[in-house]
Amino acid sequence: ETLSLDQYSFVGNAFSFGLAVMASTTLFLWLMRSSVAPGYRMAITITGLVTAIAAYHYLQIMLSWDKAVDVTSGELAATGEPFNQAYRYVDWLLTVPLLLVELILVMKLSQDETWNRAIKLGGAAALMIVLGYPGEVAEGAGTRFLFWILSMIPFIYILYQLVVGLKESIEKQPDNVKQLIHYATYLVIASWAFYPIVYLLPLLGITGGSAIVAVEVGYTIADIVAKAVFGLVIFTIAVRKSAAEG
Amino acid sequence: ETLSLDQYSFVGNAFSFGLAVMASTTLFLWLMRSSVAPGYRMAITITGLVTAIAAYHYLQIMLSWDKAVDVTSGELAATGEPFNQAYRYVDWLLTVPLLLVELILVMKLSQDETWNRAIKLGGAAALMIVLGYPGEVAEGAGTRFLFWILSMIPFIYILYQLVVGLKESIEKQPDNVKQLIHYATYLVIASWAFYPIVYLLPLLGITGGSAIVAVEVGYTIADIVAKAVFGLVIFTIAVRKSAAEG
Numbered sequence: 476e477t478l479s480l481d482q483y484s485f486v487g488n489a490f491s492f493g494l495a496v497m498a499s500t501t502l503f504l505w506l507m508r509s510s511v512a513p514g515y516r517m518a519i520t521i522t523g524l525v526t527a528i529a530a531y532h533y534l535q536i537m538l539s540w541d542k543a544v545d546v547t548s549g550e551l552a553a554t555g556e557p558f559n560q561a562y563r564y565v566d567w568l569l570t571v572p573l574l575l576v577e578l579i580l581v582m583k584l585s586q587d588e589t590w591n592r593a594i595k596l597g598g599a600a601a602l603m604i605v606l607g608y609p610g611e612v613a614e615g616a617g618t619r620f621l622f623w624i625l626s627m628i629p630f631i632y633i634l635y636q637l638v639v640g641l642k643e644s645i646e647k648q649p650d651n652v653k654q655l656i657h658y659a660t661y662l663v664i665a666s667w668a669f670y671p672i673v674y675l676l677p678l679l680g681i682t683g684g685s686a687i688v689a690v691e692v693g694y695t696i697a698d699i700v701a702k703a704v705f706g707l708v709i710f711t712i713a714v715r716k717s718a719a720e721g
Numbered sequence: 722e723t724l725s726l727d728q729y730s731f732v733g734n735a736f737s738f739g740l741a742v743m744a745s746t747t748l749f750l751w752l753m754r755s756s757v758a759p760g761y762r763m764a765i766t767i768t769g770l771v772t773a774i775a776a777y778h779y780l781q782i783m784l785s786w787d788k789a790v791d792v793t794s795g796e797l798a799a800t801g802e803p804f805n806q807a808y809r810y811v812d813w814l815l816t817v818p819l820l821l822v823e824l825i826l827v828m829k830l831s832q833d834e835t836w837n838r839a840i841k842l843g844g845a846a847a848l849m850i851v852l853g854y855p856g857e858v859a860e861g862a863g864t865r866f867l868f869w870i871l872s873m874i875p876f877i878y879i880l881y882q883l884v885v886g887l888k889e890s891i892e893k894q895p896d897n898v899k900q901l902i903h904y905a906t907y908l909v910i911a912s913w914a915f916y917p918i919v920y921l922l923p924l925l926g927i928t929g930g931s932a933i934v935a936v937e938v939g940y941t942i943a944d945i946v947a948k949a950v951f952g953l954v955i956f957t958i959a960v961r962k963s964a965a966e967g
């Protein structure tokens with residue numbers, strides 16, 4: 476059982492949607508950058524960088540999807556050029572550490588604490604992605620599962636840091652954004668939890684065309700929440716903190 | 722009866738026209754952005770974003786139109802790669818909620834009212850588009866009509882909100898723009914009313930090549946009015962309100 480024409484188009488449309496969302500979020504953030512106080516502009520710049528990097532990779536993913544299949548009179552035929560899964564992982568390797576850096580920067584902690592947390596969380600995030608990749612491209616279910624387990628170790632460390640490690644720093648935030656920063660951390664946890672679940676779908680009896688649709692559309696939705704929606708929350712936090720600081 | 726070469730070229734030219742209008746409106750709005758007071762820059766940024774997103778989708782639509790047909794010595798032959806209608810709906814899914822957000826932002830209501838109205842109207846707009854899509858790609862007239870009815874429900878809710886719900890907020894606007902804001906809401910109503918009519922054309926006895934031309938050119942004209950012309954009205958409102966506020 477393989478992909479139908481409808482499934483193939485649907486995934487292609489999801490990629491185009493992802494590209495449009497990421498590119499427009501980038502433009503919004505960079506154009507609105509001057510509306511936040513100078514102390515938050517690095518956070519907003521990086522937030523836009525994350526969506527810009529994602530827009531570039533969605534373009535590559537879309538083109539690769541296009542080139543992998545020939546459509547003739549409603550029939551799909553593999554061209555022999557494989558769909559390149561690596562673009563997602565290259566994207567994540569860059570953007571996942573940056574997403575954590577955004578969250579830390581918008582809190583405006585002391586310089587030491589900022590560095591310290593950025594290196595620990597960013598490093599763990601990079602490790603998580605590197606450990607996930609071999610399982611994503613592996614044929615066997617056993618290998619996929621093994622690397623899932625390995626990648627879960629840094630993942631759980633990150634979740635722990637977000638929930639417990641950042642608690643004290645969040646308590647020090649001004650009242651008008653405390654709620655919003657809590658919300659931002661929950662958004663990270665909820666949207667990131669999606670990825671290891673999507674990754675396991677092919678092991679849960681979803682096969683063939685449906686597995687491909689589930690994984691590709693699932694990752695795309697998760698990316699939109701984790702980068703674009705999250706980026707707009709970061710922007711709102713920066714606007715409110717700028718206003719509060721006068 | 723299918724598309725003639727003239728019809729095929731005409732639709733392709735309409736798409737190229739749409740792309741040029743959307744892209745130039747975007748550049749105009751973003752280049753002129755600094756001419757409005759800071760409080761209106763988000764409205765202008767989003768207005769330009771809507772036309773930017775539309776420009777991207779017109780490019781995709783134009784390319785898909787091009788790839789769907791081979792022209793050899795004046796004869797058209799389908800390549801087998803279907804023309805992708807979904808780009809329009811992906812575009813609308815993003816831009817229709819943003820168009821309503823533009824209108825609300827330029828009114829500069831209280832923070833609560835802005836959020837409240839943006840979520841209600843934006844949500845209804847997204848629902849309207851999602852409900853319209855299955856009918857657009859369906860083969861049967863019955864299905865097309867069924868989804869038309871379903872999509873009309875949120876559509877009528879939006880019209881009602883624009884006419885009745887926003888009345889009070891519009892009354893609070895400064896005198897030099899009240900007329901213009903009324904005009905902007907009428908422009909939304911008149912241009913949006915076009916879409917459900919165009920959608921029904923294939924059910925009204927217009928068939929084959931003519932139906933395709935009517936639907937594609939009809940939507941393109943409606944898009945230009947609803948996004949580019951409307952965007953310039955929003956820009957004018959922002960300029961006048963900036964001047965009035967000193």
Ligand SMILES: CC1=C(/C=C/C(C)=C/C=C/C(C)=C/C=O)C(C)(C)CCC1
Nearest residue numbers: 607623626630667670671674698701702
């Ligand atoms: C735990 C785990 C994973 C986690 C991935 C995550 C958490 C990705 C987050 C990506 C984001 C946030 C992207 C862009 O916005 C993998 C690599 C799927 C492999 C399986 C185990």
Ligand SMILES: CC1=C(/C=C/C(C)=C/C=C/C(C)=C/C=O)C(C)(C)CCC1
Nearest residue numbers: 853869872876913916917920944947948
């Ligand atoms: C009611 C209705 C529709 C309404 C579409 C509208 C109102 C689209 C507006 C688009 C705009 C404003 C686009 C860009 O500027 C559909 C989906 C055709 C389906 C049939 C019923």
